[in-house]
Amino acid sequence: MRLDRRTFRWRLVGLALRQVIQAAPLEATLLLLLLALGGLVPVGVLGFTRALVDGLVAGLGEGVWGPWLWWPLLGLALAFALDFLLAPWVAYLQGAVNERLTARVHLLLMDKVGGLPDLTPFENPSFHDELQVLRDQAPYQPLNLLIFLGSAFRGSITVAGVLLLLLSAAPLFPLLLLLATLPQAILTFRLQKGVWEAVLFTAPEARRMRYFAEALLEADTAKEVRLFGLLPFFRGRYLEAFWALYRAVRRARGRQALGASGLVLLGALATAAALFLALRQALSGASGLGNLVLVLQSVGSLQQNLFGLVQDGGMLYESLLYFERLERFLALPPTLRQPPKPREVRSFEEIRFEQVGFTYPDGRRALQDVSFTLRRGERLALVGENGAGKTTLVKLLLRFYDPGEGRILVDGVDLRELDLAAWRRLVAAVFQDFGRYALTLEENIALSDLKHLHDPKRLEEAARAGGAEGLLLRLGPEALLSRAFGGTELSLGEWQRVALSRAFFRQAELLVLDEPTASLDPKEEAHLYARFAELAKGKTVLLITHRLGSVRMADRILVLSGGRLVEEGDHATLLARGGAYAELWRLQADLYSPDLADK
Ligand SMILES: Nc1ncnc2c1ncn2[C@@H]1O[C@H](COP(=O)(O)OP(=O)(O)OP(=O)(O)O)[C@@H](O)[C@H]1O
Incomplete structure (x- = not known):
């Protein structure tokens, strides 16, 4: 990030203030008013003290109380009372604005990221870092x-x-007192900024520290950490990042401490000159004793406030940069092109991949020249070794990315021209990395079609289809899942049944199943495939699986290898051809029973 080393950027104050005001207009305005009033309290104290001293000097020895004493006294009392009175209300308003602003920041981020239609931004490391x-x-x-x-x-x-x-x-006093404190304050601010910049530039180190600490503290990694004795390794990585960060910040802090000492003499000289001038004026009778007291007190007040400003300015600068980053992040243009006039889609007859190619933004070519047609009502299986491009093909079909080459046509219309939300409404999917939500069992299943949340019949049907009917009976629809909030934790296979039920709950035209049985026990897997014909009735199915036993019920099988479509046909044809599919089949069959290999 480029930082302006010379100036404090006022534009940033404007940006941040706008967010504050938009978060809580009334509370923020009141807060500003109270703060301004609070800022005037020390000025009032100084002014009334001066008037009181002058009043005292005038009446010295006469023992007479007059308005010249009453008024400043009253003023002082009010100023002190105001200080105490304001403090709790400032805290109240600050708390209120803070809560609203924090929620606003989270909502802005949620809206921006949750509203992105595609996954391309997640491929960009700087997007990831910023987020x-x-x-x-x-x-x-x-x-x-x-x-x-x-x-x-x-x-x-x-x-x-x-x-x-x-x-x-006297006109000279402000000048002299500014000379006494301002240069030092400005220098301190510059150096303070250096510290913040050091902190900001070492942000990757800070993030690495957090990551290595989490690896040791999180439940997800707890088993491997213990089994492989990873404490020293992650601890070492944490310390490496810590020292890099610490050294950079310490250097900047050292410069700050050294630099500030240099201007002390100048400050002392200017203060002495101001005091000398005030004393001379008082002695010569040119001005009252009140002015002398005022100058004496002002030295302390100005110094305290200016240095307070400097310290706060440094911290403020960091927060301002945060809000600038937020603004820039929110303004990132979308990566997915939306058609000016999206075509409505309510169903389809065929989906056609035409010479589709795709390369991930990091340069990894995942698909090349892939052409095939998926017709309505067909059950298509996609097989191939790890990294062959199967999941990538599904991501293109759901338009999480657009193909780099070729096109995907839905009844002859390019997917890019369709209304994306309408297209996605036609599809239900179980992804390999399906979601496990800390919600009730019913909500976990109904997430795919929330219009029908609390529809017990539909819930039961979906649970039966996905193999979660036992869970539903045992736990009940209201059971909270996930330990995070004190609910029931499910096994991975049970979670997969919930994810499958979620896909069936949607009652979509196109069902995409990406390794839907990876965590299921053999009994449930067999059970699922046994009723596959019934489950898939009236639907078009795209099934990705490594378990070739289950692809036999597909009408057609596509074999991907290295991102290319290398074979296409039904089980018997592909087996007879003796190509890639036949080899995969033989390898798997061998594992179970060598005798089965050629059947
Ligand atoms: N987000 C990504 N960024 C860069 N490359 C990726 C990304 N996702 C996948 N790839 C690469 O693209 C290739 C195809 O990945 P894909 O997930 O489509 O394979 P797959 O056939 O589904 O594999 P598996 O059987 O292991 O699930 C792989 O080599 C993978 O490394």
Whole structure:
């Protein structure tokens, strides 16, 4: 990321403020008002103290109380009371705005990423990195922004007010006191920025640290960590990343400490000059004792506020960069071209792949010159070794990506011209990496067609089709799944039955099954395929599987190898041909019984 080293970018403040105001317009405006009022409190204290001292000097020795004492006293009391009064309301509003802003940031990210129609952006490492950073920091950057923007705003009002007050005492005072504190403050800010930049540039290290820590702390990896004794390995990787980050930040911090000391002398000289001037004025009677007290107090107040601004400015800068990143991320253009006038689609007669080729953005060629037709009502099996391109073909069919070459036609119309949502409504799928949601059993199944959530008949039918009827009987539809929220945990095979039931719940025209029985026990697998004809009735089915025993019920089998379609036909034809399919078949059959190999 390119950072401007010279200036604090005010545009960023505008960007972040816009998000704050949009998140909670009323609360944010009130908060700004209260902060401004809070910023004026120290100015009031200084002003009333000056008036009080001048009043005291005028009445010294006479013992008379007059309005010249009452008013400043009252003012001081009010200023202190206001300070106490404002604090809880500022905290209340800050809390309210923070909660709304944090939810807004999450919603913006959810809408952006969840609303992406394709998977191409996930292939881009920088998209991934950005999303990771934005997600990781979403819980605390909004709060940081509010705290530091708030205190910077309040501090600026105080500094401006104090300077104006000093101007009323003598025009030279603000200048001298600014000279005493500003250069040092500016330098500190620059160096502070250096620290933040060091932190930002080492963001990959920070992410690696988090990743290696998680590898040791997460339940997913707990078994392998213990079995293979991986603690020292991941610990070592964590430390490597930690030291890289630590060294960069420590260097920047060292520069900060050194640099700030250099301007101390200049600051001390300017302060001394201001005090000398104020003393001389007081001695000569040119101005009252109140002005001397004002200058004395202002030195402390200005220093405290300016350095507060610097410290907060550094933290604020980081939050501002976060919101700039968020803005840039939200503005990323879509990667999938949507047709200006999408064609409605309610059913299909045939899907045709025409010389389809696809290369992943990282350059990996996954499909090449693939042509075939899938007709309505047909049961097509797709087989081939690992990495042959089977899942990629399904991803193209669902338009998670567009083909690089060739086209996919639905009744002669290019898939790219169809209304994507309408097309996807025609399809139900079980993916290899199906979702396991911490929801009820009923919701887990009905997710594929939420219009029919709470339709017990449909739920039962889908559960029966997917092999989850036993689960439904045993646990009941309301059973919460997943341990994460204190629910029931299922075995992988049971989860797969739920995923299958979800696909059947949708009652779609095209059923895509990508390794649907990988985790099922042999009994359930046999059971599923035994009733396959009934389940597939009226549907078009695309089945991907390595278990060749189950592809025999397909009308046609496509064999993919290295991204190319190498064979096509039914089981008997392909076996008789003695090609790639026959070899795969023989290898598998050999595993079970060498005698079966040629049947
Ligand atoms: N997101 C991706 N980015 C880059 N390459 C990928 C991606 N997904 C898959 N590939 C590559 O594309 C090729 C085809 O992958 P695909 O998942 O389609 O194979 P498959 O036939 O379904 O394999 P399997 O039987 O193992 O599920 C593989 O070599 C794989 O490494």
